[in-house]
Amino acid sequence: MNQFNILTIYPDFFKSFNKHGLIKKGLDKEIIHINIIDLRLHTQDKHNRVDFKTYGGGPGMVIQYQPVKDSLETIKSGKCYFLSPQGKTLNQKKLIKLSKEKNITLLCGRYEGVDQRVIDNLVDEEISIGDYVLSGGELPAAIIIESVTRLLQGVAEDIDSIHNDSFYNGILDHPHYTKPEIIDDMSVPDTLLSGNHREIVLWRRKQALGATFVKRPDLLKNVKLTKEDDKLLQEFITELKARENE
Numbered sequence: 250m251n252q253f254n255i256l257t258i259y260p261d262f263f264k265s266f267n268k269h270g271l272i273k274k275g276l277d278k279e280i281i282h283i284n285i286i287d288l289r290l291h292t293q294d295k296h297n298r299v300d301f302k303t304y305g306g307g308p309g310m311v312i313q314y315q316p317v318k319d320s321l322e323t324i325k326s327g328k329c330y331f332l333s334p335q336g337k338t339l340n341q342k343k344l345i346k347l348s349k350e351k352n353i354t355l356l357c358g359r360y361e362g363v364d365q366r367v368i369d370n371l372v373d374e375e376i377s378i379g380d381y382v383l384s385g386g387e388l389p390a391a392i393i394i395e396s397v398t399r400l401l402q403g404v405a406e407d408i409d410s411i412h413n414d415s416f417y418n419g420i421l422d423h424p425h426y427t428k429p430e431i432i433d434d435m436s437v438p439d440t441l442l443s444g445n446h447r448e449i450v451l452w453r454r455k456q457a458l459g460a461t462f463v464k465r466p467d468l469l470k471n472v473k474l475t476k477e478d479d480k481l482l483q484e485f486i487t488e489l490k491a492r493e494n495e
């Protein structure tokens with residue numbers, strides 16, 4: 250079982266999150282467990298406050314050291330990750346690593362963040378979900394839990410579909426089509442209707458490589474392409490150029 254501990258001042262934020270899709274499946278099948286810890290229940294302040302004004306003056310409040318420390322003491326093991334715009338940006342490689350950790354603590358900041366001594370002494374690593382600023386770490390924590398959970402064996406019906414998703418193998422996913430075969434004069438590519446499994450595999454690989462080439466060429470620098478991949482990509486580029494010249 251993979252356990253996620255969430256340290257937050259808004260425990261109710263996660264109420265509906267737990268009730269849908271793969272998170273619900275993971276919880277029902279006991280593949281994951283989500284332990285929500287309300288920082289306010291661990292404050293020694295008689296008014297239940299966990300934040301205070303920032304030393305040196307200026308706007309904004311800061312979450313104090315003590316409630317975080319006391320909350321962490323209720324957790325037996327595992328690393329503590331602070332969700333922070335100053336952390337290393339999350340990517341699929343990091344999520345695969347996180348999926349192998351059995352006990353993860355996610356500390357959600359609010360206001361100006363947490364007392365720096367929390368980061369220096371209680372946190373193992375800071376994780377950012379991108380170069381922009383949210384009001385709190387709850388959404389980033391939910392993002393981590395959701396994207397780690399779908400990687401866990403037994404959660405998704407078909408783990409192969411997860412392994413074909415964008416980024417899992419360093420490139421983007423191929424296009425997908427469903428019923429009807431024709432809509433608004435657009436048809437499903439013939440290969441997908443051919444029933445020829447080998448051809449379908451090759452078509453999908455070619456389209457995945459092509460989508461990466463067109464949309465995220467930077468990714469191709471970090472993947473090792475086979476000779477067959479090179480050939481498929483060259484075919485894709487030739488076909489693309491031909492379409493552009495039509």
Ligand code: SAM
Binds near residue numbers: 361379384
């Ligand atoms: N003063 C902080 C700074 O500029 O680095 C930003 C604080 S932000 C308003 C409040 C909290 O939201 C943060 O402590 C963090 O937990 C969360 N947060 C905001 N943006 C984030 C991001 N890009 N990734 C992860 N967490 C984020």
